[in-house]
Amino acid sequence: MDVRTFWLAGRPAAGDTELTVTNPHDGREVGRHSLPTDAQVEEAVAAAHAVAREAAALPVHVRAEALAHVSRRIAERAEEIAQLITAENGKPIFWARGEASRAVATFRFAAEEARRWSGGVQRLDTEPAASGRLAYVSRVPYGPVLAITPFNFPLNLVAHKVAPSIAVGAPVVVKPAPATPLSALLLGEILAETDLPPGMFSVLPVENERAAALVQDPRLPVVSFTGSAPVGYAIADQVPRKHVTLELGGNAAAVVLADADLDWAAQRIALYSNYQAGQSCIAVQRVIVEQPVYDAFVERLLPAVTGLVTGDPADEKTQVGPLVSEHAAERVEQWVQEAVAAGAKVLAGGTREGAAIAPTVLTDVPQDAKVACEEVFGPVMILQPAASVDEAYAMVNDSKYGLQAGVFTRSLDAAFRANRELEVGGVIIGDVPSYRADQMPYGGVKDSGIGREGLHSAMEDLTYEKVMVLTGLTL
Template structure:
């Protein structure tokens, strides 16, 4: 991405202030990660336009909170339907700005539509609960009605790796609970969020209840600090996320900060068909999105009894992953977001090799595209093992038994999700009890995510939860109404 203080021309993408399309003189450029070609120029909101958006969100908060459930649900259903109708257009836009293969971009659009569809259903169910209080003699005739109300407008800061669906996971729950939302997309990938603005503009929502502001990262601090935005929902890097939380300790901050997801392959997963299945899933989800997923497979901890057979199969499955032009439906692995990301990933691989690791396949690079890479004999303190690679790199390690495997999973500052290949029910429940992560996926890789389930991490992988209903809870607080003199 490059910036230029130019006068906006007819080819410049507009942004959305309080639900209205708006432009500005300053622009920045979005380029295609695969070949660097120009994709679009995007207008950058001025300080006055940002103020207008925040003031509108603050002013409409009470009206948005009082919006009837059917209007919230109808608006969300409209967005879900329109996302489905515009799938090919949006998938092409995601591939253009992000570089992910178009088949994965189509899957992202489908998930975004599902996210809004779930939000529409949850908006209709958002009713609260009744609790009789006459369980003690002193509270006879009393009934509590507990409902949840918005904390206030939400600042939604989204990353580049899922530029539509991770925006949707912040916007849809906000609309569902009646909270105004200001969307700050990643500067490298703002285009699909701007199209989402077009669709939101078609829905019956109060003016001011949403804005899409493609501000540059250095200008985001003022939005984070603004007291009129009491909720900050951030997905991205750990240092930035924890910096936000430290900067505004009195705000409600939710953070999804990634991890270095591990897979455990247990000794009972030893039959050839089982190993073939595990290898295929590991290879696919170590490399999908170029490895740029918070729950991409990074570490494989295989019982020594299956390690050699699994390694052979994983290497073959990784070598079958096709890299190349993301516009080709046959491409499995596209480029990283930019050359700087590729520089970092290949430097981490080189560091591990210098410390004694062996490359079983991959390790090369063409521009921003890094070959799917498999490493063994990686020192435990190597960066590629300890930190989030966010690239198509896989570390294989033998372990002696489930106890050692689970200890290795937990020997990390991160704890987002883990996968456990086992058919043993006690082992599955042991994994759920012992693994210090936000989610345990049994019989599959940690990369599985259903958009309605709670999603988030432990330790340095963040605080709070996404997943429509769980984000709705995060965006709201409980308010109790006690009725007195009720005949129960």
């Protein structure tokens, strides 16, 4: 099997060692990739630093066309990319194809935003002392971006860091997750087809232990991290003077109010508690159901959960595949067992086979159980009855996380009340919290992170406002 090169300042490169990537489902070898040496990492960072001024000055049409090219090429290679995502991540091919499609849109949105990205003007002669003065306000990139990406969306979450960086003219150094580097390396191959200057991007599949040096390097003034809260906040603590954006996950709640369409809610919650094997920061974890419809909802939910097709992620019919590793599955199994030992009841699932956890539904879960108050990142949901809308919304907020919440209701009043009261970055009415459009602002509050993704929002996050005042004008 060929050893994949990594991407050093826009060109393919090889180190002196290699790592093997395996399929979480059956353990077979998916691919091998070369590992950068310390000297090559230094070369990549130095190149990003050296090209920063040129990158910021790149004409908009150059940035936009590079992004549009990447979008087109991902579309052309979509099936190949989806098969690769499934192989290295264990994500069912149905979901992998969806991820490839989303990456097409993410780069297309970035190309469109790049063409719209422009300054603004502000008249200052609102006071006599500023007569004849006009402010031109533009946004300027902080500088090269270190993008640290997770395993659960090995292409599209890389896209959400690379695309806005290029759109604003910021070089980007990508450190993909060690478990799933191949999709990012393929993206590097496509980026290398563009006319972006050398140094504009590097993809360095280094081990996690070597990331600290990159985080602390002053030539990378922006760190954009997606992953667990402990790691994210450790990064922020290490570099308090850098501009750090963190997307740190949550334990997303879906609220089912008494006026909801229970069949729709049950189908959506069953699927989106278990999509990606629950390995999504907005997978449904807590299900809060208004008491009058609790029993009727559970009657609909359990068949929907047990009816999900589990198994080989390469099978077209599979809806729920394995977790990223057997170690990850063992942790989820342990958390379920701890909850059961503390009094929780298993209504469905609760078993493990290798890296796969059966879709699991728990009830009577103590509030301090990990499956209730931490991020499970596995196919596990807990059911909680609520006596009223007041109690339901209070239960959503009773969490250290605040990424997104879903509210199933037909009431506009309940919807707008949810928007006012729920302490989350996004409220999805009539659907699960797992809904995300790639162009919309995406991020959370509390321990769910700092900053926003979504192309325009991320572009603002990677830049600062700069004001030029023109004097002596006749306005």
